[in-house]
Amino acid sequence: MKELTVSFGTRSYDVSVGRGALAAADSALFTDGVAVTDEKVYKLYKVQIESLVSSPERVAVVPVGEGSKSPERLSWLWRFFARAGLRRRAPVIAFGGGVVGDLAGFAAATYMRGAPLIQIPTTLLSQTDSSVGGKVAVNLPEGKNLAGSFHQPRAVIADTAFLDTLPDREIKAGMGEVVKHALLDGGALLRLLQDGSLDKDRDEIVFENIKIKAAIVQRDERESDKGARMTLNLGHTFGHALEAYTLYSRYNHGEAVAIGTALAVRAGIALGLTSPETLELLHGLLRRYNMPYETEIPACDFIPLMLGDKKNQVSSGGDEVTLVLLRNPGEPFVHSIKLKELESVFMAC
Ligand SMILES: NC(=O)c1ccc[n+]([C@@H]2O[C@H](COP(=O)([O-])OP(=O)(O)OC[C@H]3O[C@@H](n4cnc5c(N)ncnc54)[C@H](O)[C@@H]3O)[C@@H](O)[C@H]2O)c1
Ligand SMILES: [Zn+2]
Known part of the structure; x- marks a missing residue:
């Protein structure tokens, strides 16, 4: 223990x-x-x-x-x-x-x-x-x-x-946050997930997750504006929009967060802010834990719903979304972007 x-x-x-x-x-x-x-x-x-x-x-x-x-x-x-x-x-x-x-x-x-x-x-x-x-x-x-x-x-x-x-679907519901924590931290949990398995290393995986969450909330107990707790939103702005678009019936929260995290990494790469290796690493992890990393629903269909997300700090014009992106695993940052610009990142619109 x-x-x-x-x-x-x-x-x-x-x-x-x-x-x-x-x-x-x-x-x-x-x-x-x-x-x-x-x-x-x-x-x-x-x-x-x-x-x-x-x-x-x-x-x-x-x-x-x-x-x-x-x-x-x-x-x-x-x-x-x-x-x-x-x-x-x-x-x-x-x-x-x-x-x-x-x-x-x-x-x-x-x-x-x-x-x-x-x-x-x-x-x-x-x-x-x-x-x-x-x-x-x-x-x-x-x-x-x-x-x-x-x-x-x-x-x-x-x-x-x-x-x-x-049940397996409840494991998936948790796995989205586990992968999110691993990417935010970029350290021991990420290595454990890459080399180990949830069956074999369950206690350590849970422990490392709590360590990461605890370190973040200790720095920012009450979720101040632009505080550390905001990084916990990685994958969630896209994920919430996808959940809302599919009327909360197609993906469970963990799956939506997994897809949302992959979209945040793809957006970061397209904007020249995220290293391309981050996407390979994330895909590898999600495959390994049987989690989805893409959806056939075009991103441009659901990203407008991001503007309605409770956690989105709406800009004066009301047309900006605040995203948590990663430079590399362990290096999250907050980035505001106009919806139109984000749509052009996902060119299918
Ligand atoms: N407070 C926070 O910081 C925070 C963070 C993330 C999510 N949440 C909230 O957490 C909730 C989701 O939590 P959840 O995913 O644990 O859902 P849940 O509490 O509904 O549990 C999921 C299902 O698993 C069953 N279950 C629980 N333990 C079991 C076990 N050991 N064996 C078999 N079945 C078991 C439950 O009966 C339920 O059917 C949401 O309401 C969300 O808003 C809160
Ligand atoms: Zn969540």
């Missing part, structure tokens, strides 16, 4: 990673807590979840899927905590994927003006990305993650044994 500390002064916390990390955790962390999970994870890991709380009534089970990140479910959770007599210093234990983490995290951030949160992520995406960094939120009908907060967890326990039961 491996450990690291995410440093936020008095709010610093430990992350433990590896097979058996949950059994090895200090049980005092969970005292008087309430657990939150989804129906599927509850079925699979009932024994482990119930062992963390004083009675099975202290487990809140929400429906599977993004629909649970709603104001209605949030308010249901607040009332669950109140009825369970959750005291102010007792923890909310988020046991599941990113949906459970974001929902339970926001409930913890707001219940009695802030309860401690323990993240026990069970998907590749939540172990490598969403459980670290403190972003918590629910969706509104008007948009994703529109109501939320920053609430750093008290501890993160990423037990990689949970990934044994994860």
Whole structure:
């Protein structure tokens, strides 16, 4: 098992990673807590979840899927905590994927003006990305993650044994962010992915991901304008536009991010800003992990949707998109470009 500390002064916390990390955790962390999970994870890991709380009534089970990140479910959770007599210093234990983490995290951030949160992520995406960094939120009908907060967890326990039961498509959902982190960092994770495999080197891969995410969020806790956290958007401006164009039904988020990252690298090369070797390297990685790196949908069909992306900082004329590009692996930078110019980069328009 491996450990690291995410440093936020008095709010610093430990992350433990590896097979058996949950059994090895200090049980005092969970005292008087309430657990939150989804129906599927509850079925699979009932024994482990119930062992963390004083009675099975202290487990809140929400429906599977993004629909649970709603104001209605949030308010249901607040009332669950109140009825369970959750005291102010007792923890909310988020046991599941990113949906459970974001929902339970926001409930913890707001219940009695802030309860401690323990993240026990069970998907590749939540172990490598969403459980670290403190972003918590629910969706509104008007948009994703529109109501939320920053609430750093008290501890993160990423037990990689949970990934044994994860379906292949959920592995792909996480792999997009893993490849993104590897390219942003350009170091140990990239080499691990190039030489190893997710089966063989799972613990190390998850650990290196968390190290990269932690280093970025430590530098920029609250996502300031042009801050380090913005680089985490690599592949996402293209990816979100592709997801929106295909009505969120054709690609899962990880696949859209993989294709989006390849498009960002291609755009960088066409603009003379990115080394051509970066594209070869990325293609090699995506092939190796069975991820898509292109789409037959012409980029010019969906890139206009980038202007509507929530994270796009719209220029005064409203016709510029802000992209994260790479000079080389490990050298990301932010680049604003007029939509028309970007369209001419992808000449099929
Ligand atoms: N807070 C952040 O910084 C951040 C970052 C990225 C994504 N997110 C959010 O994360 C969410 C997506 O998270 P996700 O991909 O983990 O989705 P998810 O939580 O919906 O989990 C995906 C599916 O896997 C199942 N599952 C979970 N663990 C399992 C296991 N061990 N074995 C078998 N099945 C299991 C779940 O029941 C669900 O059906 C989105 O809402 C996204 O907005 C948040
Ligand atoms: Zn993402």
